[in-house]
Amino acid sequence: MTRPIPGGAAPLLDVAVVGAGPAGLATAYTLAGQGRTVRVLEAAGAVGGRMRTVREHGCLIDTGAEMFPGRAGYPATWRLIADLGLDRDPAAVPNVRDALAVWRGGRPRPNAGRPLGLLTGAGLSPRARFDLVRLQARLARLARRGELDPGRPERARIAEDTVADLARPYHPDLYDYLVHPLAAGFFGWDPERSAAAPFAAHLAACGGSHTWHTYRDGMDTLARALADRLDVTTDHPVTRVTGDGDIVRVESPRGTVTARAVVLAVPAPVAARLYDDPRAAAREFLAECGYTPMLRVSLVMDAPPEPARPSFATLIPATADTLLNVITFDHRKHPGRAPRGHGLISLIPSPSGCRELFGEPDRTVAERLIARAGHFVPGLRADPSHVRVHRFRHGLPEATPRALRLRGAFAVRPAAAVEYAGDWVPLRPCSEGAVASASLAAERVRAYLSSPARRPAGAVPAAPRAAADVHSREQR
Structure with missing residues (x-):
């Protein structure tokens, strides 16, 4: 009452x-x-919010977030899922199969972020794969020592480092074909200025892309x-x-x-x-919490083109395109995302591309991204049956080393x-x-x-x- x-x-x-x-x-x-x-x-x-799903043209169109890791990576989320009974039907929270590929050498390289990728390459040279194992081992050691707490990233030894600093000791392929497109595509971050600790803690906690799930009935x-x-x-x-x-x-x-x-x-x-x-601790921290905008274009296709190698999402490195960062085949995420025989594809620009396009009309945004995506998805039509542009001015918080320094006082206010x-x-x-x-x-x-x-x-x-x-x- x-x-x-x-x-x-x-x-x-x-x-x-x-x-x-x-x-x-x-x-x-x-x-x-x-x-x-x-x-x-x-x-x-x-x-x-940024996990809203739009239901139109027979599709479930996720406007922001697309998927989430398993229980080890997202414990608070899975506790809430269990408390609400959403996992009583195992099919309601399905695994996303063949989740991630990286574009290199004129085609998508599957198994990125999966153990199998260490054998198949996943777009990385043999030396870069070796360095990926070294980086994963380093993050695992930091996590075991309690230095990569996703809830308190300011306590990490690498709190003053950027994402680019984290990758610098390793083969350049690791940065160009994995770290940079991941940070830019899924966080919207500029690796040269964004803090390494939250990114590293997230990777260490979540594991590989083979753990990714989605909600059958929309995000x-x-x-x-x-x-x-x-x-x-x-x-x-x-x-x-x-x-x-x-x-x-x-x-x-x-x-x-x-x-x-x-x-x-x-x-x-x-x-x-x-x-x-x-x-004061709250005012200063809030003032330093910058945001990157989010922009995505969803395309409903009557006869969807398919990638050369099946995958849900393909990362487009900046070496291949500076405007387009991620292509997702949402109908591959779960069959219920689009009617049978139809397709649902999303195009996500790079951070710089997002800033360039954010204020443009929907038609301009869609035309420019579709034109770029045609290089990576042969047969992609320039006139899909339906186009939906999603914009979030405050898309994702961008952690910087300075924000991490201020977070400690904010946490104990x-x-x-x-x-x-x-x-x-x-x-x-x-x-x-x-x-x-x-x-x-x-x-x-x-x-x-x-x-x-x-x-x-x-x-x-x-x-x-x-x-x-x-x-x-x-x-x-």
Whole structure:
């Protein structure tokens, strides 16, 4: 039950969560499980954020995230999947077969990121394959020593290094045909300026591409399952968050929502614009959390061309094309992504290509990327039956060495009425970073609301669910 606030205004929530992506929904789910009254406010017309799926022309079109690793790589995500019962049907979370190839020498080289790739080459020379084993061994040693914690990348010995620094001691092929296209294609990062520690921790935790999974019913499956269990209001843009004593006001053209605490589960630049945090550690960290834009073009094909060697995604190194970075054959990810006999292909530009094209009209973006993709996908038609362009101005958080330096103070800041969730909190640009941040945000909100000075008269602290307690302890 919500309580009225003085003056007869709208009921006072325990927590308002701004943002209905995985971070916001997982935070709300955890807090609701602790007995809190929670409402989620989402500016868009649907939940999912950068994991939204559009259903049109008989296709499931994933607008952002495409897949995720197995349980060892994404433990927080898989715990939530199990808690929601999404894995009761094994076919609901299928493995993505033949996931990754790298373009080299005029054709895609399969088995990139798989143990088999060490034998088949996967686009790497024999010396580069040897150096890949050396790099993997180095990352494994750092992980065993606790120096590659995906939740605390600032503690890594390589915290001051860039991704390019990480690859520099090894054969150039390793950088040109694996590290650079991976960092650029899936993180949107510039390896010369982006921090090595989060990238290395992600690789060490997730393992190879043979562990990749997807959701049969679209990448927004997790978000939709969470939203079905929560109080979520869509089409509710938030314009400002302000504190007034023990009450936080969340302002919107649709009206003001009041709560005892608020979680901003939005990109760091948006959070900084909505709320002027009095804590210096929070202000400085948010100001340093830069973002790379995301842009992708999805093509629905009546008669899809097929790659020369079957694979779901092909990395295009900058040595082969500076504008196009990744081609995904989404109908190969799972048969249900497109009607039988049809195809669904996505084109993702490089970071520099994304900056170049982001402000262009949809038609220009599609024409330029389709023209480039024709070189790598023979038979690709310039006039697909349907084109959908997806844009996220705040696509993925880009961790830099300076952001890592500031993150330590941010992580130990005092709990307050306004907290944060999102993949930028651990500087891990993926859905696991978002889901893992939810446990941290919920724990901090619980600590704030349970403090004697802020507990309503006659109230007792809400008892957390055992699962939420386990998640919080594991994140410490």
